[in-house]
Amino acid sequence: MRGLPALDRFLRSRSLAVGLIVLVGVLSAIGTVPGNESFYGSPLFVLPLALLTLATAACAWERTAGARRLAADPGSVSDALANRLREHPQIVVPAGDLTADDVVRHLRTARMHVRSGPTLVAGWAGRAGLLGSPLFHWSLVALFVVIVLGQATASSGLIGVPAGSSVVERAESYGKLETGPLFLGHTRLELGVAEWRRTLVVDGIDRGPVPTVTIARDGRELERELVYANRPLRHGTMLVHMNDWGLAADVSIETSGGEALDRFPVLVDFADDTRSATRPARVEYADSAGRRWRLSVRLVPPADGRPASNDTSTAADAIIEARAVTTGPGTPQDAVRDRLSIGEDMSLPDGNILRFNDATPYARLSVVRDWSVWPIYTLLVTATIGLALSLLLPYRAIWVLVTEREGERRLHIVHRHIRRERLFAETIAESLTTAAEKGTQE
Amino acid sequence: MSLTLEIVVMWVAVTGYAVASVLYIVGLTFNLPRLVTAGLIVSAAGGIVHLVAILGRWVRIGHGPYLGFYEVISSYALVTVLVVALLVWRHRPLAVVGAAAMPIAFLAIGAAMLTPKGELEITSRLASWWLGIHVTFAKLSYGAFIGAFVLALVFLLRERATGSLSEMLQKLPRQEIVDDLSFRFLSVGFIFLGIMIGAGAIWANEAWGRYWAWDPIETWSLIAWLVYAAVLHGRLTLGWRGRKFAWAAMAALPIVLFALVGVPIVYQSIHGAYLTGY
Numbered sequence: 001m002r003g004l005p006a007l008d009r010f011l012r013s014r015s016l017a018v019g020l021i022v023l024v025g026v027l028s029a030i031g032t033v034p035g036n037e038s039f040y041g042s043p044l045f046v047l048p049l050a051l052l053t054l055a056t057a058a059c060a061w062e063r064t065a066g067a068r069r070l071a072a073d074p075g076s077v078s079d080a081l082a083n084r085l086r087e088h089p090q091i092v093v094p095a096g097d098l099t100a101d102d103v104v105r106h107l108r109t110a111r112m113h114v115r116s117g118p119t120l121v122a123g124w125a126g127r128a129g130l131l132g133s134p135l136f137h138w139s140l141v142a143l144f145v146v147i148v149l150g151q152a153t154a155s156s157g158l159i160g161v162p163a164g165s166s167v168v169e170r171a172e173s174y175g176k177l178e179t180g181p182l183f184l185g186h187t188r189l190e191l192g193v194a195e196w197r198r199t200l201v202v203d204g205i206d207r208g209p210v211p212t213v214t215i216a217r218d219g220r221e222l223e224r225e226l227v228y229a230n231r232p233l234r235h236g237t238m239l240v241h242m243n244d245w246g247l248a249a250d251v252s253i254e255t256s257g258g259e260a261l262d263r264f265p266v267l268v269d270f271a272d273d274t275r276s277a278t279r280p281a282r283v284e285y286a287d288s289a290g291r292r293w294r295l296s297v298r299l300v301p302p303a304d305g306r307p308a309s310n311d312t313s314t315a316a317d318a319i320i321e322a323r324a325v326t327t328g329p330g331t332p333q334d335a336v337r338d339r340l341s342i343g344e345d346m347s348l349p350d351g352n353i354l355r356f357n358d359a360t361p362y363a364r365l366s367v368v369r370d371w372s373v374w375p376i377y378t379l380l381v382t383a384t385i386g387l388a389l390s391l392l393l394p395y396r397a398i399w400v401l402v403t404e405r406e407g408e409r410r411l412h413i414v415h416r417h418i419r420r421e422r423l424f425a426e427t428i429a430e431s432l433t434t435a436a437e438k439g440t441q442e
Numbered sequence: 443m444s445l446t447l448e449i450v451v452m453w454v455a456v457t458g459y460a461v462a463s464v465l466y467i468v469g470l471t472f473n474l475p476r477l478v479t480a481g482l483i484v485s486a487a488g489g490i491v492h493l494v495a496i497l498g499r500w501v502r503i504g505h506g507p508y509l510g511f512y513e514v515i516s517s518y519a520l521v522t523v524l525v526v527a528l529l530v531w532r533h534r535p536l537a538v539v540g541a542a543a544m545p546i547a548f549l550a551i552g553a554a555m556l557t558p559k560g561e562l563e564i565t566s567r568l569a570s571w572w573l574g575i576h577v578t579f580a581k582l583s584y585g586a587f588i589g590a591f592v593l594a595l596v597f598l599l600r601e602r603a604t605g606s607l608s609e610m611l612q613k614l615p616r617q618e619i620v621d622d623l624s625f626r627f628l629s630v631g632f633i634f635l636g637i638m639i640g641a642g643a644i645w646a647n648e649a650w651g652r653y654w655a656w657d658p659i660e661t662w663s664l665i666a667w668l669v670y671a672a673v674l675h676g677r678l679t680l681g682w683r684g685r686k687f688a689w690a691a692m693a694a695l696p697i698v699l700f701a702l703v704g705v706p707i708v709y710q711s712i713h714g715a716y717l718t719g720y
Binding site for chain 1 (some may be wrong): 495498504564565566567569570572618619622629630633636637640643644645647648649650651652653654661662664665668669671672674675676677678679680681709710
């Protein structure tokens with residue numbers, strides 16, 4: 001416990017704050033070097049950032065206490081201040097015939113709030129600005145905390161939903177999924193693509209293939225929206241974006257007698273540059289003898305060039321290549337490989353039949369669940385308001401004492417500026433001097 | 443306005459900026475107020491011609507000047523010229539700011555003229571109200587930082603100037619006021635840069651579903667903000683004033699310019715499209 005004051009002093013050190021800000025800036029730059037993408041999650045980056053957050057909190061605490069003190073009684077005159085005004089003023093100017101009332105008028109002209117006595121005038125401005133620095137710094141601290149908690153509990157991933165169908169939001173449905181260490185679980189809501197538009201032009205801009213995405217629970221529709229860039233679908237903390245599209249092959253396996261064994265969609269990704277299949281989709285199944293098979297299906301790139309990104313006619317002409325291999329102990333046995341068009345089938349090694357029923361576009365939806373987004377926006381706004389108050393409306397106060405010694409009248413001035421600027425007090429002093437000289441001449 | 447006519451009009455503006463630079467510098471060096479006034483008039487006229495070219499292009503291609511090097515750099519140059527002309531018109535002693543800023547504007551627009559002038563279209567991803575907010579605050583913040591830089595340069599020049607330059611600089615407001623103005627420009631730029639980054643984050647969430655991805659341009663904007671935060675902290679808590687603050691304000695500008703122009707060239711980034719095309 002004895003070390004706490006020293007730690008507090010260390011964290012409140014202004015030099016530490018500047019040093020840490022520069023250090024985080026340099027570390028951020030190191031992370032931009034290609035190949036260093038994971039740097040921002042490393043302790044080398046996170047620890048200085050955490051220390052900066054602590055230092056910001058310590059400074060914010062100190063600033064809050066100071067601001068409360070000043071805001072409570074902005075023009076108050078302590079004994080020390082009264083003594084300073086009498087004996088050690090920061091500025092002394094001739095008073096001429098100026099009285100305390102004249103000083104009051106001058107300070108009001110300078111848009112200051114004024115409190116006055118027979119010989120002493122206190123003026124201040126920017127009281128609201130006192131809130132600025134604490135508001136800004138506390139907002140930053142809260143921002144760091146909310147971002148960390150948000151990342152720890154968030155999930156984000158890509159789900160492929162063939163047009164005209166829906167999938168349940170759970171881990172197995174995602175092709176790619178990242179969850180924070182404190183993630184609380186999936187919603188099990190049903191994400192559907194009710195309608196698929198090959199193209200949609202809004203405000204003269206082609207929005208590309210656009211799905212109508214639905215969110216439902218137990219068959220009851222909760223949300224329905226056309227989804228494209230800058231127009232996501234929201235449901236609670238869930239945000240659904242259109243990420244890309246591809247083809248979904250409707251594939252079934254049945255016995256030679258026509259009995260359906262399995263039916264599943266196979267999503268086939270496109271690469272952005274080639275619009276051709278990039279990786280095969282894999283499905284595992286067991287035959288009647290209990291042997292396990294891995295069936296891989298991939299889209300065969302069109303021979304006549306690359307379809308445009310919004311050309312879903314590919315679906316009708318789709319050709320898939322199916323390959324079945326055994327899995328389990330031993331070397332995988334490449335049993336069959338064949339190419340199928342829609343409606344065609346092929347025999348599998350176990351005597352069953354694989355049928356390519358249909359091909360439809362599917363929407364690759366980006367699904368993000370992050371409760372922290374709106375709190376982050378709110379904190380960005382409060383931080384900006386705090387910063388603007390602090391920088392554009394600085395608290396400043398001035399005390400002017402009208403004195404007379406040995407027949408000479410003077411104005412003793414003490415001033416305080418939250419940024420330690422002298423300019424405002426010097427400007428007021430100059431204006432008082434001019435007024436005093438003018439009065440004397442008159 | 444056709445592209446050919448636009449290019450001709452732009453070259454007229456480039457010439458105007460070059461002439462204004464010479465008039466400002468010669469007028470101030472040899473203490474010839476008429477030349478300074480001529481510099482102000484020519485720079486303002488060049489700015490108006492430049493504005494006509496930008497508006498003509500805007501009408502022709504249907505969006506503001508924020509896609510591609512040519513549009514972005516040219517519009518920054520225009521904002522600088524118009525702000526400086528207004529400043530010098532209102533406070534003639536600040537003509538020295540014009541003498542420092544006009545060559546920068548001339549070089550910027552000259553560089554822009556050498557880049558491709560392809561008419562990039564607003565894509566689905568760019569079509570958002572946030573684009574306007576993001577770009578507006580970017581331009582305002584960069585303009586304010588350039589203002590802080592120029593005032594810091596004036597502060598340092600006046601400390602070291604001798605001869606006729608020194609005499610001319612004596613007409614400026616006293617050093618404390620120049621220092622304070624530089625601080626104010628920097629403060630406003632800092633607030634605007636923060637708003638630009640925040641608006642970008644909100645837009646990214648609307649467009650891509652994530653508010654921050656450590657993309658190089660995002661990161662370098664944050665680095666610029668951190669650097670200016672350090673400069674402001676130095677001023678407000680460590681007492682960096684006068685010369686020290688001026689050097690800091692000048693040293694920070696290259697970082698923000700790198701974030702604007704350098705990053706899209708150096709890094710592969712989804713953000714780079716706004717400068718380098720698609």
